[in-house]
Amino acid sequence: xxxxxxxxxxxxxxxxxxxxxxxxxxxxxxxxxxxxxxxxxxxxxxxxxxxxxxxxxxxxxxxxxxxxxxxxxxxxxxxxxxxxxxxxxxxxxxxxxxxxxxx
Numbered sequence: 504x505x506x507x508x509x510x511x512x513x514x515x516x517x518x519x520x521x522x523x524x525x526x527x528x529x530x531x532x533x534x535x536x537x538x539x540x541x542x543x544x545x546x547x548x549x550x551x552x553x554x555x556x557x558x559x560x561x562x563x564x565x566x567x568x569x570x571x572x573x574x575x576x577x578x579x580x581x582x583x584x585x586x587x588x589x590x591x592x593x594x595x596x597x598x599x600x601x602x603x604x605x606x
Contacts, residue, residue, distance in 0.1 A: 505593040507575055513567045520567065520580075522596055530600040535561045538582055540599040541589035 510523040518534040539558040541547065546556040562584060569581040577592045591599070 504576070505597060507593060508596075511570070511578060513570065515566060518564075518566060522600075530596065532596070532599050534565050534567060535563060537580070537591075537599050538565050538584070538586070540591075540595070541586065542591065542595055543589040545588060546586075 506525045508522045509525050510521075512521045512523075513519075514521060520532045520534065520537055522530045522532065524530070536558065538561045539554075539556060541556065547554055564583075566583045567580045568583050571579050571581075573579050573590050577590045578596070579587070579590050581587045
């Protein structure tokens with residue numbers, strides 16, 4: 504299990520979520536890539552793991568309108584497209600960082 508970030512900041516103008524980890528690493532995840540990586544059952548088939556929503560389906564101007572912590576293991580963003588059921592664990596945030604580099 505990954506330790507929780509020491510800071511999470513939404514940079515609205517740049518549409519980037521900045522995650523600062525206890526080891527000093529800083530991940531900067533584009534909102535569009537993060538929204539496309541949503542782990543909820545309406546965005547990713549819970550049985551096959553196949554993506555239902557894809558990067559190209561996400562509007563370029565998507566933004567985070569709010570976030571709330573989920574226990575000590577995750578964060579739940581509220582997206583400008585009305586989506587709010589995705590809960591991103593710390594591990595999934597790390598994965599989204601790697602995935603955004605490939606997008």
